[in-house]
Amino acid sequence: MNGPSIIHLWSINHKNAPTEVREKAHIDPVAAVKLMDCLDEDPRCVSVIPVSTCNRTEVFLETPDGVDPVEPLCEGLEAAGLDPAVFLGNHALRLEGLQAVAHLFRVAAGLESMMLGEPQIAAQIKDAYRLARKHHEPGPGILRAFQGAFRAGKRVRTETKITNGAVSVAFAAVELARKFFARLSDHQALLVGAGETGALAARHFLQHSIGHLTVVNRSFDKAEELARTLNAEYQVARAKQDGPLLAAGKAVVTARPWDELGAAMAQADVILSTTGALEPVILPDMVQAAVKTRRGNPLFLLDIAVPRDIHPDVAEIGGAFTFGLDDLDEIIAGNLQARKGQIPHAERIINEEIVEFQKWLADVDLRPTVAEFRAYLEDLKDKQVGFVRKKESDEVAAAVDRSLKQFIKKVLGQSVSTLKSEESPEVREQDLAALRRMFIPQGDPSRPRPNPAGSEQDH
Amino acid sequence: MLVALSFFKVLLPLLYLVVWGLYLWLFIGDSSVARRLCSRVAGITVLIHLSAMVVRAMELRRLPMGNNLEFFSALALATLATYLVIEFRQRGRSGGVKNTGVLVTGVAFLFEFTADAFIINNAPDNPLLKDPGFAGHAVLVLFSYTALSLSFIFALLYLLLSRQLMNRHFGLLFRRLPSLETLEKMSVGAVKLSIPLMLGALILGHLWMYDLADRLPPDLAAKLSPWDPKVLISWVIFLGYSLGLAGYRFLGWRGRRMNMLAVIAFVVTFTTMGLVHHFFPSFHKFQGHLAVWDLPVLEQTQAPALVEEVSR
Numbered sequence: 001m002n003g004p005s006i007i008h009l010w011s012i013n014h015k016n017a018p019t020e021v022r023e024k025a026h027i028d029p030v031a032a033v034k035l036m037d038c039l040d041e042d043p044r045c046v047s048v049i050p051v052s053t054c055n056r057t058e059v060f061l062e063t064p065d066g067v068d069p070v071e072p073l074c075e076g077l078e079a080a081g082l083d084p085a086v087f088l089g090n091h092a093l094r095l096e097g098l099q100a101v102a103h104l105f106r107v108a109a110g111l112e113s114m115m116l117g118e119p120q121i122a123a124q125i126k127d128a129y130r131l132a133r134k135h136h137e138p139g140p141g142i143l144r145a146f147q148g149a150f151r152a153g154k155r156v157r158t159e160t161k162i163t164n165g166a167v168s169v170a171f172a173a174v175e176l177a178r179k180f181f182a183r184l185s186d187h188q189a190l191l192v193g194a195g196e197t198g199a200l201a202a203r204h205f206l207q208h209s210i211g212h213l214t215v216v217n218r219s220f221d222k223a224e225e226l227a228r229t230l231n232a233e234y235q236v237a238r239a240k241q242d243g244p245l246l247a248a249g250k251a252v253v254t255a256r257p258w259d260e261l262g263a264a265m266a267q268a269d270v271i272l273s274t275t276g277a278l279e280p281v282i283l284p285d286m287v288q289a290a291v292k293t294r295r296g297n298p299l300f301l302l303d304i305a306v307p308r309d310i311h312p313d314v315a316e317i318g319g320a321f322t323f324g325l326d327d328l329d330e331i332i333a334g335n336l337q338a339r340k341g342q343i344p345h346a347e348r349i350i351n352e353e354i355v356e357f358q359k360w361l362a363d364v365d366l367r368p369t370v371a372e373f374r375a376y377l378e379d380l381k382d383k384q385v386g387f388v389r390k391k392e393s394d395e396v397a398a399a400v401d402r403s404l405k406q407f408i409k410k411v412l413g414q415s416v417s418t419l420k421s422e423e424s425p426e427v428r429e430q431d432l433a434a435l436r437r438m439f440i441p442q443g444d445p446s447r448p449r450p451n452p453a454g455s456e457q458d459h
Numbered sequence: 460m461l462v463a464l465s466f467f468k469v470l471l472p473l474l475y476l477v478v479w480g481l482y483l484w485l486f487i488g489d490s491s492v493a494r495r496l497c498s499r500v501a502g503i504t505v506l507i508h509l510s511a512m513v514v515r516a517m518e519l520r521r522l523p524m525g526n527n528l529e530f531f532s533a534l535a536l537a538t539l540a541t542y543l544v545i546e547f548r549q550r551g552r553s554g555g556v557k558n559t560g561v562l563v564t565g566v567a568f569l570f571e572f573t574a575d576a577f578i579i580n581n582a583p584d585n586p587l588l589k590d591p592g593f594a595g596h597a598v599l600v601l602f603s604y605t606a607l608s609l610s611f612i613f614a615l616l617y618l619l620l621s622r623q624l625m626n627r628h629f630g631l632l633f634r635r636l637p638s639l640e641t642l643e644k645m646s647v648g649a650v651k652l653s654i655p656l657m658l659g660a661l662i663l664g665h666l667w668m669y670d671l672a673d674r675l676p677p678d679l680a681a682k683l684s685p686w687d688p689k690v691l692i693s694w695v696i697f698l699g700y701s702l703g704l705a706g707y708r709f710l711g712w713r714g715r716r717m718n719m720l721a722v723i724a725f726v727v728t729f730t731t732m733g734l735v736h737h738f739f740p741s742f743h744k745f746q747g748h749l750a751v752w753d754l755p756v757l758e759q760t761q762a763p764a765l766v767e768e769v770s771r
């Protein structure tokens with residue numbers, strides 16, 4: 001990467017480091033702030049943004065070109081209570097310049113994620129970026145790289161189908177249920193078992209607006225406890241989404257005792273079974289009875305217990321559709337395959353965004369001078385408009401203000417266009433020097449200071 | 460007018476091909492561009508085809524269903540228009556509703572291509588085609604039976620997907636088709652469209668028959684009977700589908716059996732119609748041309764006044 005500064009990256013992720021190394025490299029928000037505070041004061045650094053999730057820790061450090069970044073990084077990591085050896089060891093991926101920026105774009109697009117295309121990583125990068133901006137002003141290069149990454153990620157998610165299809169067991173269960181029922185909100189689910197796996201699946205069904213969920217467990221207390229927890233989570237989620245809350249006394253999740261399993265099955269459209277029982281607990285005669293009450297409506301049964309909860313003969317009952325973990329794995333494998341097919345399209349988008357970044361980089365030397373020139377012209381305009389306002393009406397002053405704004409826009413547009421068209425760096429530097437000499441006297445304390453990042457928008 | 464007709468003759472099959480291509484692209488490639496465009500282009504095609512039918516009717520001064528090929532073109536229009544209504548009613552209910560269009564639009568394209576590739580403007584100038592009563596009856600019959608055909612297609616897709624799920628085959632049909640519940644609603648929705656159209660067609664047919672009988676000599680009028688086998692079987696079909704719909708609405712008939720019933724009902728309907736047509740005497744017969752009633756007595760000018768009247 002050419003220009004006044006360079007971006008360095010140290011990445012410890014699921015591809016190159018085992019869990020214990022990733023755990024050591026994890027940078028929590030408190031440590032991240034310490035790292036940023038330490039490096040912010042270091043003249044060898046422009047800025048730093050650490051990104052840390054359960055599968056990766058990435059440190060993006062912008063330094064002036066030619067500066068060795070390892071020493072300030074180590075000092076910063078030590079100040080943050082982290083072990084620099086983890087970042088300098090064999091498990092760390094070390095990139096710099098455009099390669100580092102391209103890696104950031106790929107991470108933001110979910111191309112580097114364990115679950116290809118998963119969208120949470122974009123939100124995690126945004127959180128890291130917001131934290132960084134809250135504590136210090138990132139350098140223009142790193143700022144532009146992160147903004148480009150958000151754009152690249154958004155484009156990849158909207159222009160390709162890389163996020164389509166479930167790639168987790170719980171979501172695959174919902175996807176499968178949706179092949180039976182158009183709107184889950186019109187249907188009821190039954191969760192047999194109150195363990196962690198069942199709770200996770202139940203949460204996914206609640207997130208996808210299942211109409212009602214009944215929990216049946218051998219221990220009724222445990223079923224009631226899970227129902228209470230899920231109801232509370234549901235209310236919090238609804239409040240976050242500004243959705244209508246449940247009326248007092250109403251619950252989307254209820255518990256029923258074990259001896260009412262048959263009756264609960266007769267009312268359910270979706271049955272999720274996740275008990276730890278050693279023998280099947282859902283037997284053919286129970287399913288037969290449930291199917292009879294349904295007048296042909298399909299009954300969706302999902303057995304995610306090991307060993308299986310649903311008796312194998314249930315699969316022979318017409319109207320009862322039984323699925324297991326193997327089926328969900330097959331769906332996930334198919335979806336992952338489809339997502340992989342989207343990688344070339346996603347790569348094209350990443351390359352386009354890299355080209356955009358390169359274009360920005362090519363003009364980066366113009367920005368401070370152009371920003372100062374703009375500030376100078378606007379200062380002149382404000383003085384002139386103030387002078388007119390004293391002698392003429394506000395309407396006239398406003399008209400002059402509008403007119404001068406247009407004038408500044410045209411002058412700046414023409415100047416930038418001329419500077420950009422100059423291919424020789426020496427001539428361009430001479431032009432910039434001339435512009436600075438004529439319009440931007442050094443050391444004028446009355447001069448307004450422009451934003452060094454130019455007109456970049458915050459995301 | 461003739462220039463316009465020639466233009467439509469080239470344009471319409473191309474439009475139907477584009478519509479089919481878009482639905483095919485959507486089904487195979489799950490393209491977002493195709494998803495955005497397919498219904499819109501199909502809607503535009505229906506409007507253009509409708510305009511072409513109006514131009515053709517004005518030019519020929521008769522219902523443009525005078526021979527097999529004209530009938531095929533009308534069938535293509537009815538198929539696409541009815542499908543779009545059903546698709547519109549199910550929009551947003553479940554992903555994949557539009558993926559069912561690939562079959563229907565393919566059939567519509569074949570009808571339109573056949574019609575426009577071989578169509579000639581030498582259909583017999585049957586006075587019945589100029590009668591508004593007959594025209595209304597024929598159009599209603601066309602749309603109602605098209606809707607029944609679509610109900611059959613959706614029920615068939617339901618059974619296919621159901622079988623795939625039962626056998627745990629998570630292939631293209633699994634990924635592309637909407638939920639079983641949506642397919643069932645599309646199938647039932649098609650019947651819901653068909654029932655009032657069929658009732659309208661039957662009532663209009665009866666009224667028109669009595670009106671025609673009043674204008675014919677008694678010996679000819681006697682041939683027009685409400686107890687004609689084809690008319691009777693139409694009422695039986697109407698009642699059968701109405702009962703099925705009532706069972707769905709009030710008795711909660713759902714699922715595989717309901718869709719199997721829809722498939723069987725359709726097969727029985729068309730088999731019975733064919734059998735009645737071939738083996739029973741009826742005034743209500745086609746001869747050579749699918750949409751032109753053959754009342755030879757009218758052609759033999761035994762009722763010249765009527766012929767003259769309807770011709771005028």
